[in-house]
Amino acid sequence: MAIDKYSTPMLDQLETGPWPSFISGIKRLRDQHPDERINKMTNSLLGQLEHSYETRKGYWKGGTVSVLGYGGGIIPRFSEVGKAFPESKEFHTLRVQPPAGNHYSTAMLRQLADSWEKYGSGLITFHGQTGNIMFIGTDTANTQHFFDEINEYGWDLGGAGPCVRTAMSCVGAARCEMSCTNELKAHRMLVNNFVDDVHRPALPYKFKFKVSGCANDCQNAIERADFAVLGTWRDDMKVDQAEVKNYIADKGRQYYIDNVITRCPTQALSLNDDDTLNVNNRDCVRCMHCLNVMPKALHPGDDKGVTILIGGKRTLKIGDLMGTVLVPFKKLETEEDYESLVELAETIIDFWAENGLEHERCGEMIERIGLANFLDGIGVDPDPNMLSHPRQSSYIRLDGWDEAAENWFERQAEAGR
Amino acid sequence: MADTREPIESGCPDPWQYLHPVMRKNFGQWKYHEHPRPGVLRHVAYSGDEIWTVKAGTQRILDVFTLRKLCDIGDQFADGFVHFTLRSNIEFLVKDQTKVDPLIAALEGAGFVVGGTQNSVAMISHTQGWLHCDIPGTDASGVVKSMMDELIDEFRNANMPNRVHITTSCCQINCGGQGDIAINIQHTKPPKINHDLVANVCERPTVVARCPVAAIRPAMVNGKPSLEVDERKCICCGACYPPCPPMQINDAEHSKLAIWVGGNHSNARGKPTFQKLVAAGIPNNPPRWPEATAIVKRILKAYKEGARDWERVNEWIERIGWPRFFEEVELPFTKYHIDTWRGARASFNSSSYIRF
Numbered sequence: 001m002a003i004d005k006y007s008t009p010m011l012d013q014l015e016t017g018p019w020p021s022f023i024s025g026i027k028r029l030r031d032q033h034p035d036e037r038i039n040k041m042t043n044s045l046l047g048q049l050e051h052s053y054e055t056r057k058g059y060w061k062g063g064t065v066s067v068l069g070y071g072g073g074i075i076p077r078f079s080e081v082g083k084a085f086p087e088s089k090e091f092h093t094l095r096v097q098p099p100a101g102n103h104y105s106t107a108m109l110r111q112l113a114d115s116w117e118k119y120g121s122g123l124i125t126f127h128g129q130t131g132n133i134m135f136i137g138t139d140t141a142n143t144q145h146f147f148d149e150i151n152e153y154g155w156d157l158g159g160a161g162p163c164v165r166t167a168m169s170c171v172g173a174a175r176c177e178m179s180c181t182n183e184l185k186a187h188r189m190l191v192n193n194f195v196d197d198v199h200r201p202a203l204p205y206k207f208k209f210k211v212s213g214c215a216n217d218c219q220n221a222i223e224r225a226d227f228a229v230l231g232t233w234r235d236d237m238k239v240d241q242a243e244v245k246n247y248i249a250d251k252g253r254q255y256y257i258d259n260v261i262t263r264c265p266t267q268a269l270s271l272n273d274d275d276t277l278n279v280n281n282r283d284c285v286r287c288m289h290c291l292n293v294m295p296k297a298l299h300p301g302d303d304k305g306v307t308i309l310i311g312g313k314r315t316l317k318i319g320d321l322m323g324t325v326l327v328p329f330k331k332l333e334t335e336e337d338y339e340s341l342v343e344l345a346e347t348i349i350d351f352w353a354e355n356g357l358e359h360e361r362c363g364e365m366i367e368r369i370g371l372a373n374f375l376d377g378i379g380v381d382p383d384p385n386m387l388s389h390p391r392q393s394s395y396i397r398l399d400g401w402d403e404a405a406e407n408w409f410e411r412q413a414e415a416g417r
Numbered sequence: 418m419a420d421t422r423e424p425i426e427s428g429c430p431d432p433w434q435y436l437h438p439v440m441r442k443n444f445g446q447w448k449y450h451e452h453p454r455p456g457v458l459r460h461v462a463y464s465g466d467e468i469w470t471v472k473a474g475t476q477r478i479l480d481v482f483t484l485r486k487l488c489d490i491g492d493q494f495a496d497g498f499v500h501f502t503l504r505s506n507i508e509f510l511v512k513d514q515t516k517v518d519p520l521i522a523a524l525e526g527a528g529f530v531v532g533g534t535q536n537s538v539a540m541i542s543h544t545q546g547w548l549h550c551d552i553p554g555t556d557a558s559g560v561v562k563s564m565m566d567e568l569i570d571e572f573r574n575a576n577m578p579n580r581v582h583i584t585t586s587c588c589q590i591n592c593g594g595q596g597d598i599a600i601n602i603q604h605t606k607p608p609k610i611n612h613d614l615v616a617n618v619c620e621r622p623t624v625v626a627r628c629p630v631a632a633i634r635p636a637m638v639n640g641k642p643s644l645e646v647d648e649r650k651c652i653c654c655g656a657c658y659p660p661c662p663p664m665q666i667n668d669a670e671h672s673k674l675a676i677w678v679g680g681n682h683s684n685a686r687g688k689p690t691f692q693k694l695v696a697a698g699i700p701n702n703p704p705r706w707p708e709a710t711a712i713v714k715r716i717l718k719a720y721k722e723g724a725r726d727w728e729r730v731n732e733w734i735e736r737i738g739w740p741r742f743f744e745e746v747e748l749p750f751t752k753y754h755i756d757t758w759r760g761a762r763a764s765f766n767s768s769s770y771i772r773f
Binding site (some may be wrong): 010020033066084091093096100102107125135139147152154155156168171172174179182188195199230255265285286287288289293314317322 | 421422423425426427428429430431432433434436440444445448449460468469470475476477478480481482483484485487491492497498499501502503505507510517525528529542544545546547548549550551552553554555556558560562563565566567569585589590591592593594595608618623626627629654656662667668669674680682683684685686687690691695701703704705719725726727738757759760
């Protein structure tokens, strides 16, 4: 068919080179797709993108688009240069929640592709930075049609705006020997408890759950999640001494000392004279390094659980924050364990919804009111694991010291310590 | 409303139905893994079962043709089950080792890039940019395509000291996140305000509250309610632009790229770290951004030559020290590297530790 193609000399330069080109992909939709609507829409998109490359400016503006019954989940995009590029003047993205752990069958991917080309541009990303499948580019009417179709076969929108966002979890127990929890279950239990808060933005700002099965934190949970769940264990790590010896025989003793023994952040490892490994498990912080180096020889212990950190976020507005330990160790085995995890999340979100300022992330609120006040507000007792070190400043009123100390000893006694 | 449809609020789907049968059978029962070659992992379960993973890099923004091609390859040469990584690579899962080489050949034959495992330069994690974002200072897909064209051998071959995660972000909100190396927009001029539009488009108290340094205040300009910026206080971060598009922060000349290093999300060997500024004032130069890529390559070269096994970029610099880092990558050290934000004092060297 004859469509008037925009000239794209700058974008054309992104078709050279060995890495797969997104421009070539968009051009395939423009030139080869049987649906003229898609040809025109992607042609227009390329025209606007070329204009951005020429002028070094973006030309999309937000707005209000949603599907019936929801208040979020769509990233509305209206073109500021829609007169020049009319076929993509509405180019909204649907954020769709992926299955926990990002597992798919090819059959399901094909079904999603079939639905998307009926209503959208034909462009999809697995996944955006929040963790959604991004169906990029459709108009307002087709946003509803596409959602209706995929919602019938099991897919739901994620979050956008001040709401609980789509969660993320690592490949985890499905394929990783480092996994210390059922990441998929924790992920779904948490986020699916808050579907109302995902679909109807009414919180101070965004709230993200991320689950990593071990301290390698492949989901960047500590740095990026308001509620980070990391797998860990509290008994001794498992050591297969025969495999340790094999490793040393293969790599050499010096390599082993330089790359395993001395790399331990708490000096919890030593090499015995017979080339076996000695682990001081009370000093070990479960950082995962030695397990990463020798996945055949070393494994997490049996008494597994999770550490929960609160308040990670990126730059806006007060600067980057990592999460802070809130729960040093929590078992996640029984249904009651999982339910109490969800209850903790509810308590935190409720407190933050009451006390957070507009556009203030949970971590920023904690920074403003202080960690001790936050703990008091959600009813969690202070624990030295929450800190790198105790306070350094004497500028604090300590009238309540005796009571707090007594409280500590009572809790210790209750815990049988 | 008779013909409207109520949404089914099903939330996050259950992945169990999409797991490879071997992964379902051995869920939580994996024993160890090996890395037979770049782009390939072999996981072995306590049952003795094994699953092979072949990882491939793509253009991330997939058209349906490319997605179907990946599915065709997944059906013909693999077992019909895939997994996407955090960095948008696709992983094909196969039970049978004999399928691995034909699968790799099919992927590479179709133009995909097999690699990205272990100590490689992984696929650059990126944001939307000019293709779809409402506030971008640059493109993301284009920067990444340009850089990956030059870093492709480091993706294919796992011969860096440890893995390298690179990220890009098109504004200072930094959706791209923390990376061993991050290439992010850094604006250098205050917003240009279209005072005719502010009153109608912006909720002014919200915009005032959004500024991290309280540099914005309400003002009457030409008889209309608007906002003004104290340009001596303004840090040019662009935080006012999303809630108030008439406060245009993007500038064809003055929105620059900055490079940050040493972000590391893992707890292995040390606590997670944030990235640190090393280079700024780099031109935002589409369609190929050669100046930014050149600096990234210098940093990678110095890291590859200088770091010890298992050292991530932050650990390598911590060992050799920042003076030597700046020397080795031939970047200037300036007063702008000295932090001024809250907590800055913790980054000052309050010791006699100096390397000579």
